[in-house]
Amino acid sequence: MNLREKYQIPHDSVITIAGTVGVGKSTMTHALADALNFRTSLEKVDTNPYLDKFYADFERWSFHLQIYFLAERFKEQKRIFEYGGGFIQDRSIYEDTGIFAKMHYEKGTMTGIDYETYRSLFEAMVMTPYFPHPDLLIYLEGSFEDVTSRIKERGRPMEQQTPVSYWKEMHGRYENWINSFNACPILRINIADYDLVENKGSIESVLEKVGHFINQSRK
Numbered sequence: 001m002n003l004r005e006k007y008q009i010p011h012d013s014v015i016t017i018a019g020t021v022g023v024g025k026s027t028m029t030h031a032l033a034d035a036l037n038f039r040t041s042l043e044k045v046d047t048n049p050y051l052d053k054f055y056a057d058f059e060r061w062s063f064h065l066q067i068y069f070l071a072e073r074f075k076e077q078k079r080i081f082e083y084g085g086g087f088i089q090d091r092s093i094y095e096d097t098g099i100f101a102k103m104h105y106e107k108g109t110m111t112g113i114d115y116e117t118y119r120s121l122f123e124a125m126v127m128t129p130y131f132p133h134p135d136l137l138i139y140l141e142g143s144f145e146d147v148t149s150r151i152k153e154r155g156r157p158m159e160q161q162t163p164v165s166y167w168k169e170m171h172g173r174y175e176n177w178i179n180s181f182n183a184c185p186i187l188r189i190n191i192a193d194y195d196l197v198e199n200k201g202s203i204e205s206v207l208e209k210v211g212h213f214i215n216q217s218r219k
């Protein structure tokens with residue numbers, strides 16, 4: 001019996017991993033996909049043509065970047081739909097609008113006109129048959145100190161040059177956002193409770209919770 005069968009996780013499940021920058025989404029995405037023999041839908045950083053520019057000048061590039069991410073995520077959403085599920089997705093589309101676009105608008109680094117254009121496009125795209133909600137959103141949470149030390153350890157230059165206040169603002173917004181999120185079932189996992197780097201076997205405790213949650217919510 002494989003791990004997917006052991007924990008009774010349906011083969012067509014779509015699980016999305018949410019959480020602030022550096023919390024461990026990509027690591028969790030790979031670990032879950034390997035354990036379940038699922039496909040991954042990854043957020044590609046290296047090939048993003050706007051990300052470096054955006055970090056150097058938020059005001060100039062925030063709208064371009066949001067449109068780029070929206071297009072990328074929508075293409076991924078279509079791919080997941082066409083395969084009929086069986087995916088682990090690195091970051092949800094809900095975070096683009098609920099965290100990033102909103103934060104840049106409210107902090108004055110995206111204009112009101114751009115924000116409204118972005119939101120209306122988002123709403124038009126999300127309200128289509130390509131957009132079934134995920135079966136489960138795994139929310140990774142951790143202390144601000146743990147998360148910032150992971151950002152440092154990973155060492156992406158553009159993130160090192162970003163003021164700590166940006167990550168602090170984002171960390172606070174994530175807590176508020178998840179407390180009112182209701183588009184699909186949520187499983188909250190604290191990063192202090194597992195360690196996929198030192199102990200690969202700790203994925204089993206996550207799988208057990210995932211199986212339980214998905215089966216409860218599909219009933």
Ligand SMILES: Nc1ncnc2c1ncn2[C@@H]1O[C@H](COP(=O)(O)OP(=O)(O)O)[C@@H](O)[C@H]1O
Nearest residue numbers: 021022023024025026027150153154195196197
């Ligand atoms: N469970 C873990 N234990 C220890 N370090 C981790 C763990 N998960 C991720 N990391 C490390 O934290 C950093 C950020 O992880 P990553 O998966 O890239 O985060 P995200 O995709 O959320 O930005 C990486 O250096 C990664 O090796």
Ligand SMILES: Nc1ncnc2c1ncn2[C@H]1C[C@H](O)[C@@H](COP(=O)(O)O)O1
Nearest residue numbers: 020021022043045065066069096100159
């Ligand atoms: N929608 C977004 N707006 C601005 N920046 C974003 C958005 N989505 C991701 N990002 C940034 C944050 C990180 O620097 C990289 C990758 O995110 P990660 O959480 O490390 O996977 O892209």
